[in-house]
Amino acid sequence: MKQLLHFFIIALISSYSISQNLKSPSEFLGYEIGTEYSRHSQVIDYFEYVTKQMSENVILNYYGETYERRPLMYAVLSSKNNIKDIEEIRLSNLEVLNDKPKSINNKAIVWLSYSVHGNESSSTEASMQTLYYLLTKNYDLLENTIVIIDPCLNPDGRDRYANWYNQVRTMPYTSDKISKEHSEPWPGGRANHYLFDLNRDWAWLTQIESELRLKEYQRWLPHVHVDFHEQGIDEPYYFAPAAEPYHEVITKWQREFQQAIGNNNARYFDKNGWLYFTKEFFDLLYPSYGDTYPTYLGAIGMTYEQAGGGIAGLGIINSEGNNLTLVDRIEHHTVSGISTVETSSLNAEKLNNEFVKFFSYKDKKTRNYILNGDKDKINKLGEFLKKHKIDFYSTKEQKLNAFSYNENKSVSYTTKQGDIVVPTSQSRRKLVDVLFERTTKLSDSVTYDITAWSLPYVYGLNSYLTDKEVKKLDYKKNEKVNLHDKSAIAYATIWNEIGDAKFLSSLLSKNIRVRHNKKDIQTGNLYLSKGSMIIYKGDQVVENFEEILFKEAKNFNIELSSIYSGISNSGPDLGSDSVELIKNKKVAILSGNNNQNSVSSLNYGSIWHFFEQELKYPLIHLNIKDFNRISLDKFDVLIIPDGYYGSIGNERSLNKIKSWIYKGGNLIAFEDAIKIFSDKEGFSVKIKKINDSKKQEVNFENISRNNIQNYLSGAIFKIKIDETHPLAFGYGSEYYSLKTSTSTYELLDYGFNVGKIESLNNNNIIGFVGDKVKNKFKNSLVFGHERIGGGNIIYFVDNIMFRSFWENGKMFLVNSIFYIN
Ligand SMILES: [Zn+2]
Incomplete structure (x- = not known):
């Protein structure tokens, strides 16, 4: 801490009078910052305290709550004059969105985001220190700069980590890696309540924290955005400029200013003798990060990474024999943050001019x-x-x-x-x-x-x-209006979009009986493709069922059509076996870890979130360590998410699963969970092997570059769908699947290859796939179904729930639950 104080001593004189009464985080909290973990509520308390003390310089904005009801909040700080005019400054900055801005703002706006990953915990502590220094020792930077500090983007994850650490820590802390306080339990504090990585969610907004934050972000549109992180304990500090590849829309200025910010940070780090690196990792491409998304909205968006993470605790000896302490980690993040504000302040005018250019679309070619x-x-x-x-x-x-x-x-x-x-x-x-x-x-x-x-x-x-002119009319959402029809014997609606599935789920929860047709039906003027929902009046047991039905149809914007006769013009009649009642299924999912198995928290979390927040359908969560003593007979469906599975694949567990399936259980296996069953007796799924071509000799230096030939980090493949299969009801004969893994499986000999990759030309692949690995995908399974005794197993080789943003894949999961019997 001494070094840091020394550092900002120059700026100390000008603002000393303001600062003399304000308590530092250490004084306020009652412990030297970095020697304890502050709970999220304590961080909020400090921000509240500072705002009360310096109300002419700081405004707090509460912008909602997390899933676990923790407050989301950011502080806006600047000089007294700026805060007085803050609304004017904010609006004048938004003028860049007009093609002919009325005025150009001349203040720099810097947004600092801390702890999007909850167990990268030092940055939330650093946010308090940064707030304190900016209002005291570095006050002069605020003359022409608005600084927005969000101390914690992921309060639920951060408290999961901090509370756990506070519970298990030893006194004094143990810096030996082997100590329990360095081994965070599953699922760790990185992710939010539903175990989503919020730093992959900026564009998709599947999580409440992201959605609420973006609303605020759009109100300000900062010129500079820093997302503070932590990486492995052996890494030095990382800051801008970012690594290639950059997306081609990123401007020359954005690249240059990343460098300028990096240079200023480097100056401070050099003086302190702190190691750092730039531009080797962390590229600017995928749009859903805290660096890229702001970049695509004109900001200089950056990721800063300090050594640390969930393993580090209050101090840990790393492989170089150094004790990496929380105190040091906080100090580094504080210095880089203030240095970034300084560079922005020095370049406020240029930042604004370039910001205008970024958004301008006049004289640009329209597509x-x-x-x-x-x-x-x-x-x-x-x-x-x-x-x-x-x-x-x-x-x-x-x-x-x-x-x-x-x-x-x-x-x-x-x-x-x-x-x-x-x-x-x-x-x-x-x-x-x-x-x-x-x-x-x-x-x-x-x-x-x-x-x-x-x-x-x-x-x-x-x-x-x-690039041709296209006629543009105001968009109007089509609102569906349904009318009670006395002469109808049933109502029906098609099945092809997640709103239909939500509608079904809500009807089931209200005891309304719903059928679906396994073959196409023409009845009167109405054509019902496979999988349509049919609500037959004679089936219903609930009084006022029509009122409920129409209310829910309105809620989900569902169009109901009338059926007037049980006899169909073509296809099965309503009383046919092919018009099956949809059963309320008891669905369970495996979670957690033990010595030999570990469920992917990301995949598990995305399915959990889907059932709870989208489908609103009950899901029973089983702990994998209880697997041996759980009776599966209670459940109709068991979902095994992606993960690493050892003992679940042993004979005893496999027999347990097999006999449950024989009796009528439906098992859904995601990605690597398929390996539990592959090449095992009684299951026809097999891992696809390819003949490794001759090893090429590669220079040591080029090894990672050569490895990309075996590489797939995520690309879209066109796949062939068997649209007659219930797993694919609502889909057409082609589907575009996001593939994120190179694990491939042979087509099933005994079973249905509902989704498969047939041909592999460049039209059918969108995104980067390494040349050497490409052929592996030819004639490989994507979605499979196998009947085993009275039950079923469904294989999802591709993760249709990946980050929950691939909207078009979710119906496969719903079909696998309700339409496969
Ligand atoms: Zn991170």
């Missing part, structure tokens, strides 16, 4: 993305675009030449009523390109994350790109 497909899917995409403040329009019939995403070439296309248009003639045009482009252009293929995320595939829509 139009046209989306076509199911109205409900388009509505859903519309809701997503609204959250990002991206403009979109309806259109009318018009013949034009456009590039077709599915055909990967130019075609003649006639726009249809119901299509929507997303033009690049809008201030957020760069974000539009990043989210909608079919393929991302990589400046380098060694990336940290998936290489394809194009929204049309995410939502299962057809897309066209054109």
Whole structure:
């Protein structure tokens, strides 16, 4: 801490009078900062205290609550004059969104985000220290700079870590790695309540923390955004400039200013003798990070990484024999934060001028993305675009030449009523390109994350790109109005979108009986494709069922059609075996870990979140360590998420699972959970092996570059679907799947290959796939179903729930639960 004090001593004189009464975090908390873990509520208390003491310099904004009801909050700090005019400054900054800004703001706006990963815990402590220094020793920086401090983006995860550590720590702490306080229990504090990685969720907004934060972010649009993290205990500090690949929409200025910020940070770190590195890892591509998303909204978005993480505690001896302490970790994050504010303050004018340029779209060539497909899917995409403040329009019939995403070439296309248009003639045009482009252009293929995320595939829509003028009309969401029909004997609705599944779930919870047709039906003028929901009046046992039905239909914007006769014109009659009652299933999922097994917390969390927050259907959570003594007979469906499984695959456990399936159980295995069953007696799933081509000789230095030939970090594959199979009801014959793993399986000999990869040409792959690994996917299984005795097993080789953003994949999971019997 001495070094730090020495550091800011120059600035001390000017603002001493302001600071003399304000308590430092250590004085306020009653312990030297970094010698204890502060609970989230204590951090809030300190921010409250500072705001009370310096109300002319600080404003606190509470912006909601986490799933575990912890407050989300950020502080806005600046000089007294700026805070007096803060609303004016904020609005004048937002003028950049107008193509002809009325005024240009001249203050720098810097947003500092701490602890998005809860167990990367030093940064939340550093946020208090940074607040304190900026208001006291570095007060002069605030003359032309607004600093926004969000002390904790992930309070639930951070408290999970801090509370655990406070419970198990020894006194004094033990720096030997072997000590219990360095071994965080499953699932760790990195993720939020539903175990999502919030630093992968900036664009998708599946979690409440992300959605609420983005609303606030859009109100400010900062020029600089820093996301504070921690990495392995042996790493030196990491700051900007970021690594390649950069997305091509990133401007020269954004690259240059990353360098300028890095240079200033380096100056301070050099003086202190602190090691650091830049530009080797952490690229700027995948749009859902705390560095990239702000970058695509014009900011200088950066990730800073300090050694530490869930293993580090209050102090730990690393492999170089140094004691890495929380005190030091806090100090580094404090210095880099203040140094960043300093660089921004020195360049406030330039930051603003460049910000205007970033958003300007006049004189830029316009492209139009046209989306076509199911109205409900388009509505859903519309809701997503609204959250990002991206403009979109309806259109009318018009013949034009456009590039077709599915055909990967130019075609003649006639726009249809119901299509929507997303033009690049809008201030957020760069974000539009990043989210909608079919393929991302990589400046380098060694990336940290998936290489394809194009929204049309995410939502299962057809897309066209054109530079021709397209007619734009105001978008209106189609609201469905249903009327009671006395002469109807049943109501029906098609099945193809997640809203339909939510509707089903709500009807089941209210004891309304629903059937589905396993074959296509034509009844009167109504055509019901396979999987449609049929609510037959004669089935119902609940009084006022029609009132409930229509109320829920309104809630989920469902269109109900009337059926007037049990006899169908074609396909099965309503009383046929092929029009089956949908049963309320008891569904269980495995979670946790023990010595030999570890469930993927990410996959488990995404399924948990889906059942609880989207489908709103009961899910029973089983702890894997209890597996031997749990009777599976209580359940209709067991989900085994992706994970590492040892003893679950041994003879005893496997026999237990097998006999349960024989008796009628349905098992759903995600990704590596399939390995429990692969090449085992009684199951036909087999791991696909490829002949390794001859080893090439590689220079030591080039080894990681060569490895990318075996590499798949996430790409979209076109797959062939057996649309007659219940697992695929609601889908067409083609589906675009996000593949994030190179584990591949042979097509099933005895079973249904509901989704498979047949041919492999470049039109069918979107994103980067290493050349050597590509062939492995040919004739491989993607979604499989096998009947075993009276039950079933379903294999999801691709993770349809990945980060919960691939909207178009979720119906496979719903089908696997309700439509496979
Ligand atoms: Zn992190």
